Every structure is written in C-alpha cells, then in structure tokens.
Amino acid sequence: MSYVRATLKGMAVTLKHLVDPHKVTMQYPETKWDLSPRWRGTHRMLTTETGKAKCVACGLCPSVCPANCIKLVPGEDEQGNRYPLVFEIDEFRCIFCGYCQEVCPEEAIHLGRHYENAEFDRAGFVYDLERLMAQTHPVSELWDPSDPRGE
Numbered sequence: 001m002s003y004v005r006a007t008l009k010g011m012a013v014t015l016k017h018l019v020d021p022h023k024v025t026m027q028y029p030e031t032k033w034d035l036s037p038r039w040r041g042t043h044r045m046l047t048t049e050t051g052k053a054k055c056v057a058c059g060l061c062p063s064v065c066p067a068n069c070i071k072l073v074p075g076e077d078e079q080g081n082r083y084p085l086v087f088e089i090d091e092f093r094c095i096f097c098g099y100c101q102e103v104c105p106e107e108a109i110h111l112g113r114h115y116e117n118a119e120f121d122r123a124g125f126v127y128d129l130e131r132l133m134a135q136t137h138p139v140s141e142l143w144d145p146s147d148p149r150g151e
C-alpha cells in the first residue's frame, strides 16, 4: 500500500504546482526575464560619432584578461593614432569578469546585458571587431565602487 500512498502524494504535489498562482515558469523565448543593469554578458565595442571603434589599441584589456581570450593587433595611422587592426574576443573562453570594461581608458569595450549567444560550433564564439561593433544590446553598468553593496 505504500506505493499507492507515494503515488497519491506525488500527484498531490503535481496538482498543487499546477494551480499555484505564484509559479515562476517563463514561456521562453516568447517572454524573457528583465536583466539586472549589472548583468555581464556578450561584449560590445562602442563607436565614435563617425562609426569607428572607440578602442585606441592601448593593450590594457588583453593584459588584464584572466582568461586570455582577447586578441589585439594594434595599428597606427599617419598621424600616429593607434587603432585595432585585429580585435577579437572569444566569448566561449571568457569568464565575464568585467575587468576589460573596468580597465578600458576609452570606455570602448563593454560587457552587455545579453545572453543569447549560442552557436553551432566553437569558432562561432570568436567575435571580431565588426561583430562586436554591430551588437546593439544595452551595456552592463558593472558596479559603483562607492556603493557599499557593490561587492
């Protein structure tokens, strides 16, 4: 008889959840959660008014990246202005720590409030400069160092 009791108990739990008005199942992808302003997801490279990448190829973000997933090849124009000849981020290796955004003196590279970056193969996760510039999702605000709740 114990299995009957267990079955009834299980069905009662199922029924309870079926009519629970507080259930949190989200009908993804039709509906989506509102992400926190501090959500750290897919990167974006911000651009100037003329549409160029804000990056000045200073080299700080690849130096600070703990996952070693930023590739930068710097270039220089006739005026001596540096710019990224190659700038790539491997979103698969990235641990979304936010150091690159924090360290960037030009506020060029940002993490984004975005997580739908699934790919069919490994190579698809490597975002080149063009792809990083084409992202339009909102950027992460990271944290305010003066906010005691920041950590």
Ligand code: SF4
Pocket: 061, 064, 065, 066, 067, 068, 069, 070, 089, 093, 094, 095, 096, 097, 098, 099, 100, 101, 111
């Ligand atoms: S978020 Fe962290 S791990 Fe990802 S690219 Fe930036 S520094 Fe590297």
Ligand code: SF4
Pocket: 054, 055, 056, 057, 058, 059, 060, 061, 062, 072, 100, 103, 104, 105, 106, 107, 108, 109
């Ligand atoms: S820290 Fe900023 S300016 Fe420097 S290489 Fe990275 S994205 Fe470019």
